[in-house]
Amino acid sequence: MTQHPIGIVGFSHVCIAVSDAEASLRFYRDVLGLDVFFDIELEGPPMEVVTGEAGARGRMIGGMLGGTVVELLEFTHRDFARRPENTLGYTNISLSVSDIDAAVAAITAAGLQPEQQPVDIGGVRMFFIRDPDGTPIEFVSYPNGERTSAQMWGYGN
Template sequence: MTQHSIEIIGFSHVCIAVSDAEVSLLFYRDLLGLDVFFDVELEGPPMEVVTGEAGARGRMIGGMLGGTVVELLEFKHRRLAQQSENMLGYTNISLSVSDIDATVAAFEAAGIVPEQRPVEIGGVRMFFVRDPDGTLIEFVSYPNRERTSAQMWGYGN
């Protein structure tokens, strides 16, 4: 490994802005299994500093999902616009599943239509769904029961 000037000790969390925390909990907690361990109201100077907006307030819900902390952040002082399809930077979160077909069936049973049928690229099967706010979420199944792309590529072995 190469030496870097900043030592990263771990991946902290993924934060997803949502328009309605209760609706998003139905998706992330009740359907995907987000194990919520905090739910806090945010306001005052710390929230104003983070957002750069006077009067900023919101609600943040955090939990474990697939071994990663996911935070749902609802801004209560203003409405957010949905992201466009053509954007740079963050595009989606990707969650590993052991059975891609069973996952598609579970979404369909919940009334959520996947963006497409599962496709296979280089032995990896995947499909996308959108959360209640349109945020793209990828579901992926790796060959040989690997859980991550790092495992599939032999990284760390």
């Protein structure tokens, strides 16, 4: 593994801006299994400094999802319009599952509709759903029992 001068020691978390913290909490916790370990209100000078906006306030909910910390961030001082598709920057969260067909069945049983049946691309089976704000969530199943793309490509072996 290559050392870099910045000194990065690991990946910290994924933060997702949401329009409705309660609706997103129901989706990420109740459907995907987010194990929530904090739920805080944010306001005051630190929020104003970080956002560059007077009166900035919000709510942040964080937890573990598939071994990664996921934070849901609702800026309650802003009025966000939903976008049908992200075209630059963050595109989706990808969750690795051991059985893609069981994942489709569980998603369907939760009352959600996958965007497509699982497709195979280069030996990886995948499908997408969307969270309450339309953010794509990808489910992937790797060949030969691998759990990540790094394992599939032999990185770190």
